[in-house]
Amino acid sequence: MTVTTDPTTTDTDTTDANTTAIPFGDPDAAARPIGATTDKLTALLAAVDPAVERALTRFLHEEVQVLDDWKWGEWLDFFADDCLYWAPTQEERLARERSRHISAFRTSAYFEENKVQLKQRVDRLLTNQAWGEEPPSRARHIISNIRVTKGIAEDEYVVKSNFYDYRSIGQRSQDSITGERTDRIVRDPASPWGYLIKERRVLFDMSIILNKNLSLFY
Amino acid sequence: MTDITELIDIENGRLSGKIFYDQEIYEQELEKVWKRAWCMLAHDSMIPKKGDYLQTYIGEDPIMVVRQKDGSVKAFLNQCRHRGMRICRADKGTAKAFTCSFHGWAYDLAGDLIQVPRQNTAYPETFERGDFGAVRVPRIQYYKGFWFGTWDKDAPDFEDYLGSAKYYLDGYIDRWDGGMEQVAFHRWVLPNNWKFMAEQPTSDMQHSEITHISAATVLNKGSDAADRTLRGNDPVGRQFFADFGHGGAWYGEKGAEVPNTGQAMQAYEAQPEVAEMIARRLGDDREVRGHLNIWPTFMLLGNYTIRVTHPRGPHEQEVWAWTFVPKDAPEEIKDSIRRDVLRTFTPAGMFEADDALNWEEMQHILKGKVARETGYLYQMVGAPIQWDEGCYPGGSSAHVFSDNAAINMYANYLDMMTSDSWEELMEKRAQHRMGLPTTPAAVQA
Numbered sequence: 001m002t003v004t005t006d007p008t009t010t011d012t013d014t015t016d017a018n019t020t021a022i023p024f025g026d027p028d029a030a031a032r033p034i035g036a037t038t039d040k041l042t043a044l045l046a047a048v049d050p051a052v053e054r055a056l057t058r059f060l061h062e063e064v065q066v067l068d069d070w071k072w073g074e075w076l077d078f079f080a081d082d083c084l085y086w087a088p089t090q091e092e093r094l095a096r097e098r099s100r101h102i103s104a105f106r107t108s109a110y111f112e113e114n115k116v117q118l119k120q121r122v123d124r125l126l127t128n129q130a131w132g133e134e135p136p137s138r139a140r141h142i143i144s145n146i147r148v149t150k151g152i153a154e155d156e157y158v159v160k161s162n163f164y165d166y167r168s169i170g171q172r173s174q175d176s177i178t179g180e181r182t183d184r185i186v187r188d189p190a191s192p193w194g195y196l197i198k199e200r201r202v203l204f205d206m207s208i209i210l211n212k213n214l215s216l217f218y
Numbered sequence: 219m220t221d222i223t224e225l226i227d228i229e230n231g232r233l234s235g236k237i238f239y240d241q242e243i244y245e246q247e248l249e250k251v252w253k254r255a256w257c258m259l260a261h262d263s264m265i266p267k268k269g270d271y272l273q274t275y276i277g278e279d280p281i282m283v284v285r286q287k288d289g290s291v292k293a294f295l296n297q298c299r300h301r302g303m304r305i306c307r308a309d310k311g312t313a314k315a316f317t318c319s320f321h322g323w324a325y326d327l328a329g330d331l332i333q334v335p336r337q338n339t340a341y342p343e344t345f346e347r348g349d350f351g352a353v354r355v356p357r358i359q360y361y362k363g364f365w366f367g368t369w370d371k372d373a374p375d376f377e378d379y380l381g382s383a384k385y386y387l388d389g390y391i392d393r394w395d396g397g398m399e400q401v402a403f404h405r406w407v408l409p410n411n412w413k414f415m416a417e418q419p420t421s422d423m424q425h426s427e428i429t430h431i432s433a434a435t436v437l438n439k440g441s442d443a444a445d446r447t448l449r450g451n452d453p454v455g456r457q458f459f460a461d462f463g464h465g466g467a468w469y470g471e472k473g474a475e476v477p478n479t480g481q482a483m484q485a486y487e488a489q490p491e492v493a494e495m496i497a498r499r500l501g502d503d504r505e506v507r508g509h510l511n512i513w514p515t516f517m518l519l520g521n522y523t524i525r526v527t528h529p530r531g532p533h534e535q536e537v538w539a540w541t542f543v544p545k546d547a548p549e550e551i552k553d554s555i556r557r558d559v560l561r562t563f564t565p566a567g568m569f570e571a572d573d574a575l576n577w578e579e580m581q582h583i584l585k586g587k588v589a590r591e592t593g594y595l596y597q598m599v600g601a602p603i604q605w606d607e608g609c610y611p612g613g614s615s616a617h618v619f620s621d622n623a624a625i626n627m628y629a630n631y632l633d634m635m636t637s638d639s640w641e642e643l644m645e646k647r648a649q650h651r652m653g654l655p656t657t658p659a660a661v662q663a
Binding site for chain 2: 087089091092094097103108110112117120123124125127129130131133134169170172173207208210212213
């Protein structure tokens with residue numbers, strides 16, 4: 001498929017104040033009403049206070065540091081008491097049935113946990129007898145592509161991030177897995193980190209899981 | 219061909235590590251086990267409507283399993299007869315035909331070749347599409363909701379293959395009038411020989427109390443955990459084993475509480491009308507759920523994770539696991555069963571995750587020559603074997619923890635690997651029990 005630009009266009013009208021001629025990062029953008037001709041990036045950035053974006057980025061990095069440091073009990077501090085932690089499965093479907101390639105909620109999933117159940121998984125690791133993680137994997141969760149968008153409620157944010165989780169265990173065993181997290185995070189000044197994850201959907205980039213287990217948190 | 223007779227010492231309960239490591243032995247398994255045994259292909263609930271299909275495997279051979287227009291199920295090798303491309307690459311779906319994405323050869327639901335591009339202009343007149351349909355799985359049998367298949371035209375009927383294991387399998391899959399349905403599906407790869415996994419539900423209930431101690435410690439009362447604490451050192455229960463290598467075990471006396479299933483299932487089955495239904499279908503003495511394996515790798519656990527494992531070379535296997543629920547149970551019961559399995563016996567499962575480590579290390583260590591020769595011990599055979607004891611057909615013993623069923627599995631494996639046909643295999647079966655010659659009076663089958 002080839003794309004050709006039309007060399008004969010003569011449209012050079014840029015007099016509208018809200019055209020795409022406004023440069024990226026314009027500090028006055030937030031104050032300006034978002035019109036139909038505002039570019040997507042300006043709209044996204046205007047919707048979220050940069051201080052919040054910075055806080056949530058740090059929040060996600062601190063979360064995985066706790067995991068990589070094997071402080072699983074502290075990991076629970078990042079989650080609301082009424083949280084949902086869900087990781088659907090994937091299958092390969094033909095194009096006309098592609099909408100079904102990710103499992104629906106309440107069908108197949110690797111995790112479908114409330115806070116009590118997450119704690120149960122953490123408690124299992126804390127027995128130091130969960131032999132699949134005893135001694136624990138040396139893991140490194142690399143979180144990237146963090147995008148914060150406004151949620152529906154006040155003080156609520158939808159945060160997408162990508163992960164590259166590497167681990168090694170024993171002498172020769174190593175593997176990695178990538179995927180995407182979609183989080184709904186709320187501001188809660190009374191919480192340990194000032195924010196709490198209400199919902200997390202983890203989407204692994206595998207149909208058949210090509211690693212021997214999913215014994216970390218993601 | 220490797221003669222593995224020297225590698226499996228049934229009488230003394232010793233197995234050489236070579237049978238889990240050697241490439242030549244593995245190739246022999248593909249020929250003598252996987253081209254011959256009955257394998258579970260699909261359940262009705264996975265392909266309910268005509269045109270529904272799914273991909274699976276028999277051994278390393280990819281197959282398509284397809285619901286036909288007349289309601290029957292057919293299976294064929296998922297390999298284009300032209301140049302060997304995988305005909306269908308989707309895991310499942312609904313179709314009217316399957317077209318290969320290489321040169322466009324097309325097959326119907328039964329695997330018959332229905333279109334070859336340029337057949338009229340580029341192929342000789344003698345070319346007959348009818349000669350080049352996808353390779354059919356020649357024997358398909360339906361058993362209580364499940365479809366089984368084998369490549370071997372001379373295999374005994376599936377129910378004969380089950381033999382005395384039928385009684386125990388029915389205890390899992392034939393309890394409810396409305397049957398079962400599949401509600402979840404998970405797949406993962408394990409870096410170890412397939413026989414490590416097959417042996418576990420066949421004969422190794424014991425590993426759970428150490429391997430899975432962390433899960434037992436944290437799970438709620440009413441599950442495996444609480445029962446284990448109360449069970450004591452020698453819990454009541456039985457182990458069974460059958461011809462062709464099937465085996466399993468369960469805790470509890472007949473009619474008693476069934477551990478290894480969640481509270482939701484127990485509550486559902488305790489209801490009078492459900493209990494009556496089960497008793498009507500199976501009889502009063504059919505509390506046999508714990509673990510079970512139908513050789514080679516059709517495994518069932520009493521919490522209704524039901525899986526097969528596909529061999530992937532001597533050092534790897536691919537587990538395909540489904541969660542099943544009673545079709546007519548209330549939605550909240552079904553959801554509870556589904557979540558119970560999800561959290562315990564899927565790749566992140568609190569039980570499943572720990573088995574992987576055992577098997578990975580076992581496989582890795584087999585690289586060592588001395589380790590391979592040292593082999594493994596199956597000498598926990600103190601439990602007296604009973605044959606056709608009371609209501610329990612085939613071999614069994616009144617002890618949950620025993621290597622008897624594993625010995626039986628490997629004795630049958632040895633027979634399969636050293637027989638050139640089903641006929642020869644059946645003759646051997648008539649002569650052995652537990653791999654040992656039967657008494658003279660019983661030799662004549």
